[in-house]
Amino acid sequence: MAQSDDKLMRDGRRLALVSVVGAFAFIGIEAAGAYFNWPNQTMGLLELGIAAMFLWVFIQAFRLWRVRQSEKDG
Numbered sequence: 001m002a003q004s005d006d007k008l009m010r011d012g013r014r015l016a017l018v019s020v021v022g023a024f025a026f027i028g029i030e031a032a033g034a035y036f037n038w039p040n041q042t043m044g045l046l047e048l049g050i051a052a053m054f055l056w057v058f059i060q061a062f063r064l065w066r067v068r069q070s071e072k073d074g
Helices: 002-036 040-073
Strands: none
Touching (some): 002 040
16 A cells, blocks of 8 residues: 555656646747747647647546545545
């Protein structure tokens, strides 16, 4: 049980870190795009990549929540 809790805590911290990095990457991409006048196609592609990362975080967070719920219920 303790080993499983440690793994869940590590997974949660990883998700939090990826989420924060994604948010800062999004802000950086938006600023760089405005400064360098990148075309809309380039900005859209980069934003799509960031959106995919946030989708991955959401799916993994939901999976982590389900695992915690199943352990709590027995």
